[in-house]
Amino acid sequence: MKVQVPVHKNNDYQGTVADLTYQGNGVVKVDDFPVFVPNALPGEQVTIKVTKVTRNFAWGRVMKWQTKSPDRVAVKNKTYIQTGIAPLGHLKYAAQLKFKQHQIKELLEKAHLDKIEVLPTLGMAKPYHYRNKAQVPVKMVRGQLETGFYKRGSHTLVPIEDFYIQDPKIDQAIVVVRDLLRKYHITPYDERTGKGCIRTVMVRRGYYSHEVMVALVTNTHRLPMADQIVAGIVAGVPEVKSIVQNINDKKTNRLLGTKDKTLWGAPEIHDQLLGINFVISPLSFYQINPQQTERLYQIAIDSAGLDGSQTVIDAYCGIGTISLAVAKHAKQVYGVEIVPAAIRDAKRNAKHNGIKNARFYVGKAEDQFAKWQAQGLKPDVVIVDPPRKGLAASLIEATGKMRPQKVVYVSCNPATLVRDIQRFADQGYHVTKPIQPVDQFPQTTHVESVTVLERTGK
Numbered sequence: 001m002k003v004q005v006p007v008h009k010n011n012d013y014q015g016t017v018a019d020l021t022y023q024g025n026g027v028v029k030v031d032d033f034p035v036f037v038p039n040a041l042p043g044e045q046v047t048i049k050v051t052k053v054t055r056n057f058a059w060g061r062v063m064k065w066q067t068k069s070p071d072r073v074a075v076k077n078k079t080y081i082q083t084g085i086a087p088l089g090h091l092k093y094a095a096q097l098k099f100k101q102h103q104i105k106e107l108l109e110k111a112h113l114d115k116i117e118v119l120p121t122l123g124m125a126k127p128y129h130y131r132n133k134a135q136v137p138v139k140m141v142r143g144q145l146e147t148g149f150y151k152r153g154s155h156t157l158v159p160i161e162d163f164y165i166q167d168p169k170i171d172q173a174i175v176v177v178r179d180l181l182r183k184y185h186i187t188p189y190d191e192r193t194g195k196g197c198i199r200t201v202m203v204r205r206g207y208y209s210h211e212v213m214v215a216l217v218t219n220t221h222r223l224p225m226a227d228q229i230v231a232g233i234v235a236g237v238p239e240v241k242s243i244v245q246n247i248n249d250k251k252t253n254r255l256l257g258t259k260d261k262t263l264w265g266a267p268e269i270h271d272q273l274l275g276i277n278f279v280i281s282p283l284s285f286y287q288i289n290p291q292q293t294e295r296l297y298q299i300a301i302d303s304a305g306l307d308g309s310q311t312v313i314d315a316y317c318g319i320g321t322i323s324l325a326v327a328k329h330a331k332q333v334y335g336v337e338i339v340p341a342a343i344r345d346a347k348r349n350a351k352h353n354g355i356k357n358a359r360f361y362v363g364k365a366e367d368q369f370a371k372w373q374a375q376g377l378k379p380d381v382v383i384v385d386p387p388r389k390g391l392a393a394s395l396i397e398a399t400g401k402m403r404p405q406k407v408v409y410v411s412c413n414p415a416t417l418v419r420d421i422q423r424f425a426d427q428g429y430h431v432t433k434p435i436q437p438v439d440q441f442p443q444t445t446h447v448e449s450v451t452v453l454e455r456t457g458k
C-alpha cells in the first residue's frame with residue numbers, strides 16, 4: 001500500500017505542537033504525519049513552513065506563533081539554537097529539568113518498568129558558563145578568519161564570541177587567539193581543498209586551578225609565525241600554562257589529530273575533582289562540567305555504600321576519575337578503559353595522589369570482565385559509566401556471574417540504560433532506589449543519571 005505523504009515542501013501548515021523529541025525539536029502532526037520543528041514548544045500554536053520531506057516524517061520551520069508556551073524564554077541570541085550550542089535554550093530551566101526526568105520515565109513506561117521511580121533532575125544554580133573546554137572551528141567567512149560554531153547539521157560556520165555555556169574566560173581566550181591568527185594572516189583550513197593551516201582552537205580551563213591550555217589544531221606541520229602567536233597568547237591570556245600545537249592532517253571530521261607539540265609552557269594542565277588532582281593532556285577525556293560531575297560522582301559513591309572493606313570495579317574509567325574518588329572508601333579498585341592514553345593518565349593520577357589501591361587495565365570492558373570472571377574476581381560493587389551505546393550484553397552476563405551485591409550505573413543515554421536494566425533483571429539484579437538524573441549539560445538535550453541495581457533473590 002502506498003501511503004500518501006500529506007505535506008509538501010515549501011507549503012505552510014497550522015498546528016499545535018504535540019511533543020518535544022529527545023533531540024529538542026517540537027512535533028507538529030499534520031494528518032498524523034509528524035513534522036519536526038526546531039524552536040517550537042509543546043502546546044504552542046504555530047504556522048510552519050515545511051522545509052524537507054521524507055517518507056516517514058518532515059522538517060519544518062516556525063513562520064509565526066499564534067500562541068507561545070509559558071515555559072518559553074526569550075532567547076537573546078538565536079544562533080545558540082541554530083548551532084546546537086543550546087538546543088534547549090528557549091525552554092525555561094525548570095522545564096528543561098522536567099523534560100530530562102520525563103524522558104527516563106517515558107522510556108521506563110514503554111518497557112513496562114513504570115514501578116521504577118525517577119527523581120527530579122538535579123540542576124545547576126547557574127545553568128550556563130559551565131563548560132571547562134571549548135573546541136571551536138576556524139574558517140574563512142566572507143574573506144575574514146572567524147571562530148564560531150557550525151549551524152546544526154551543516155558545516156556552515158556562524159561567527160560567535162560569547163558561547164553562553166562556556167567558561168567566559170575560555171571565550172575571552174578564543175577571541176585573543178582569533179585576533180592573533182588574523183593579525184599574522186594564518187590561513188584557515190578549507191575542507192573542500194584540504195589546504196590551509198589552522199583547523200580548530202581548543203581551550204581548556206581548570207575549574208579550581210584556573211590553569212588554561214590553548215591548543216592550536218593545524219592541518220600543516222608548520223605553524224607560520226608560531227613564536228609571535230605564542231608571545232601574543234602569553235600576553236593576552238594571563239592564566240595560560242600550556243600552549244600546544246596538535247597536528248591533524250587527515251581529511252576527517254575528527255577535531256584532534258594524534259600528534260602534539262608543546263609550543264610553550266607545560267604539556268598539560270591540572271585540575272581537581274572531589275579533592276583529587278588530575279593531569280589533563282590535550283587528548284584526555286575529562287568531564288566538561290566539573291561542578292555537576294562532583295555531584296554525580298558523589299551520588300554514585302554514596303549509592304555504592306562503601307565502608308572501606310569492598311572491592312570495586314570501575315568500568316569505562318577514562319583517566320580514573322571515579323576510580324580514584326572511590327579508592328578512599330574501598331579496599332581495592334580495578335579500572336578498565338579502552339583508550340591506552342587514558343589508562344596512562346589514570347596510573348599517573350593514582351601515583352600523584354598517593355593512591356595505592358587502584359589498578360588499571362587497558363582493554364574492552366566486556367573482554368576484561370570475562371577475564372576477571374574467569375580468574376574468580378569477586379567484586380562487591382561494579383560501577384559502570386559507558387558511552388551512549390550502553391553495555392555489551394556479555395558484560396552484563398559476566399557481572400551476573402561475578403555476583404557483586406550492587407551495580408551502580410552512570411548513564412548518558414536513557415534508551416540504553418532502560419535496555420540494560422531489562423538485561424540485568426535476567427541476571428537477578430533489580431533497581432532498588434529511584435533513578436537520579438543529574439544535569440551535566442544544561443541548555444542541551446543530554447540526560448545523565450545514576451541508577452542503583454542490587455542482587456535480589458537468586
Ligand code: SAH
Nearest residue numbers: 316317318321337338339364365385386387
Ligand atoms: N568514567 C570516566 C569516563 C566516562 S566516558 C569519567 O567520568 O571521566 C566513557 C569512557 O568509556 C570513555 O573514556 C571511552 O574511551 C570508554 N570506552 C568506550 N568503549 C569502551 C569499551 N568497550 N571498553 C572500555 N572502555 C570503553
